[in-house]
Structure formats: C-alpha cells, structure tokens
Amino acid sequence: MQDKRIKGIDPDVPPSGTGCVECLATGSWWFHLRRCAQCGHIGCCDDSLNKHATKHYHDTGHPIIQSFEPGEDWFYSYITEDIVDGPELAPPHSHPVTQPTPGPEGKVPRRWQWVLQNAG
Numbered sequence: 001m002q003d004k005r006i007k008g009i010d011p012d013v014p015p016s017g018t019g020c021v022e023c024l025a026t027g028s029w030w031f032h033l034r035r036c037a038q039c040g041h042i043g044c045c046d047d048s049l050n051k052h053a054t055k056h057y058h059d060t061g062h063p064i065i066q067s068f069e070p071g072e073d074w075f076y077s078y079i080t081e082d083i084v085d086g087p088e089l090a091p092p093h094s095h096p097v098t099q100p101t102p103g104p105e106g107k108v109p110r111r112w113q114w115v116l117q118n119a120g
Contacts, residue, residue: 008063009037020044029107033068
C-alpha cells in the first residue's frame, strides 16, 4: 500500500491547545488562529498583532497551516503561497465555539479593530 502522507503534514498530531501558544505565554491576544499541519502548534494569523503562525514557519520550516477557526478547514502553504489540499487532522479541528474571536476572553482591547488597523 502506498503512503499517502503529504510532506509537511502529520495528520496524527493533535493541536497544541486552544489558543496561540505565544500569545497565551505573553498575555497578548489574537484575531484568528492557525494550526501547523506538521507539529500541531497553534499560532495567531497574519492579521493578528504578533503573526505567530508565520513566525513558527520561519523558525521551524514547517510549510503548511490549517485554519483553526470553527467551520473552516482550508490549508495554506507558505512555500507556494496558496491554498492546498490536505487530509483531516487529529481533533479538535478548531478552538471551542464558546471561545471568542478575537480572543482570548479578557485580553482583547475594547477598540481591537482600531488597534489592528493601526498596527505598524
């Protein structure tokens, strides 16, 4: 039987948690979450202040992420800079629907849209 694994994706690895690892460690907040398809690291998207998912790619070379937002299942390749196909990953497939977006609860500034629009 042929191995159908895709380079940069390990479907058996669970996510690292329900929020951006680095934002939680530093007390920061995120807009949307992304999951490394290779190691399960949860990082914040490029529309977030800290862009931890992309920083994880630059630090590790892990090339593919999947959305970690409820109802989204798309994959993105940093190498091709495009949406790619991927298998179903180990659950959970998103942060809890009760977790606010942006998040985490209690860390998001009241004027978060203004903060993101004016982040430099």
